[in-house]
Amino acid sequence: MKVKIDPERCQGHGRCYDLAPALFGEDDEGYGRVLGDGTVSPEEQRAARLAVSNCPERAIEIL
């Protein structure tokens, strides 16, 4: 399982790095970015799903 952010959709609400700080971080302007290669460990799967279901812009995808 991997997470991905669509930079065209992301507006920097920051819900992903609030809810899944092990998977997402902020850039200098507050836009979300995937940490590392986006691989989701089993213990982070719930956080990954929360990030997806709370992103107002529907910018996060689970691959």
Added chain:
Amino acid sequence: MTVDDRFSQDFREERGDRPLGIRNEIVTGPVADWATDFSHLEPEWAADPYPIQDDLRQRCPIAHTDRFGGGWLPTRYEDVAGIAYDTDRFSSRSVIMSNFRPPRDLAPIGAAPPISSDPPFHRDARKLLLPAFTKTAVGRREQATREFCHSLIDELEGRPVVDAARDYAQHIPVRVIADMLGFPPEDGPQFREFVENTLEGVNLPPEERIPRLDQLFDYLYVQIRDHVDNPRDDLTTYLINAELYGHRLEASHVAGTMSLLLIAGIDTTWSAIGASLWHLAKTPADRERLVAEPALLPTAVEELLRVYAPVTMARLVKDDMNWRGVDMKADDWVLLSFPAANRDPAQFDRAGKVVIDREENRHAAFGLGIHRCVGSHLARMELRVALEVWLERLPVFGLDDPSAVTWAAGQVRGPRTLPLRIG
């Protein structure tokens, strides 16, 4: 070094060269039918807009009014989102629905960039502000905000009844934004007047409204000139020195952005803090649960933002068109109700209920698309800290007199009087 004379001219003289906008007749009084005559400035809407929005969503769902020179009110999430994303056909050149439309050539910059700006200028003006408002940047203000909240509670302690809107909620964003802009903290009471004049004075005749709005810019220019002479590490000095396309910003851009930060930073957050305390005061089960489980607060904050989203934006239709079944005319207003979108049952399970442990919450309280509230991370921090400190210090409270609670009318809604009985 050259002298910075951008701010020496009176802004009224600069304004004198601009073409006039469009004014229309001011219409006030009871609404005949919310589907054809809505007004967000009438007392019925201020007191409780949600039943009106729910009714319109079922039977309309895009309401119209001839007031304000003509405007539309979509109530479904998908319509609000559709307009927020469609910056080609809806302009932000004014975001406060009033009886005055600024001239078309004010776009794409608008009077208060970047909230009043359209693409492509919008992106560049916004970029200037974003670094100061990231979660990390606003996190540096958390400790001072917490201490300030404690000092406000110190003042309230021992009183059986306190006004949580006037004596607590309003002071928090006023202090935070004064610190960020580098304004004297003792000027706070004036900011409340500026906010009310801008957002609630919408139906005043122009000869009263314009001088009131000018007071805000008089104040801002005094602060700007003081910062030109005495630069400091704050947002005002930052904006004075900021550059766009290789030049420093126009005076009107600097002052306009400062007006945005001052107005949008204050009563929005004040409203969210007040509405949250109002809900907890009348819902003992939620209050007791948050006192017992403080770790739930960030989740609860999102739910309170969803159900009591304080902010409604506005857009202007660019050209005549049929949009999802209604005939919109150029320069019609659109009232972009994020509160109505947030209660659409097609988008949210149990949409009308406050579910403080709601885990899936794709709400639009901070807007959608390119105009996402630039201060959303700051607002979230202030709201969470304000509630944490209140619940820690004053865990038992209730409404003293539900009929004494008053709500602001207009595009930012929250309690302005909120008497709470403590203990």
